[in-house]
Amino acid sequence: MSAVPGEELVVLLDQGGRAVGTALKRTVHHAETPLHLAFSCYVFDADGALLLTRRALHKPTWPGVWTNSVCGHPAPGEPLAEAVRRRGLDELGLRLDDVRLALPTFRYRAVMADGTAENEMCPVFVARTQDPVAASPDEVAATRWVDWTGFRRSVLDGSLDVSPWCVQQVQLLPTDPDRASAASEHLLPPAARGRTDTGHSGVAADQDHDRAQG
DSSP states (O other), rough: OOOOOTEEEEEOOTTSEEEEEEHHHHHHHHOOOEEEOOOOEEEEOTTTTEEEEEEEETOOOSTTTTEESSEEOOOOOHHHHHHHHHHHHHHHOOOEEEEEETTTTOOOEEOOOSSEEEEEEEEEEEEEEEEEOOOOTTTTEEEEEEEHHHHHHHHTTTOSOOHHHHHHHHHHHHHHSGGGGOOOOOGGGGGOOETTTTTTTTHHHHHHHHHHHH
């Protein structure tokens, strides 16, 4: 199936996190969803409150479920931090500052009741904003700012129902992610690492490597 100009693509990965191609986002999620590159981000305000979002009701995966601030997929060759900022603006109307890598190796697979699966290498970021939320109804059904400590406690004890990836991420995040130091980008999947020596990143960098090995 060919892409319409401007249509979103996701980066497909092998088990080692190397880019092996692309697929249309609108067709990639099904019972046998291939492994692909994504990201999650937890956005905090100046007072340390976390922005929680409810996924739009028409989304194909986990519609209407509360989850972390923003999720998405980098375009082929797009640095992850730039993708985080892009989706923060597109989905939430927020300019994101201090975008920091928190969980570079996070990976999960989850299956909905209808059999639709998510299957992602999904590095997790933390960011801050000073902007008011202006969420896109195409992506977000509702938002609310919550106290991080109370949110974390409710997720860990199971009293708050959130997306399966959010549960796993909260289990792994530092006790106070808003104040934690950034993790090393060298731990990212190869497809997500920048290449400062060539000026390429992501899929382009993997393709350069493949040509060199050929």
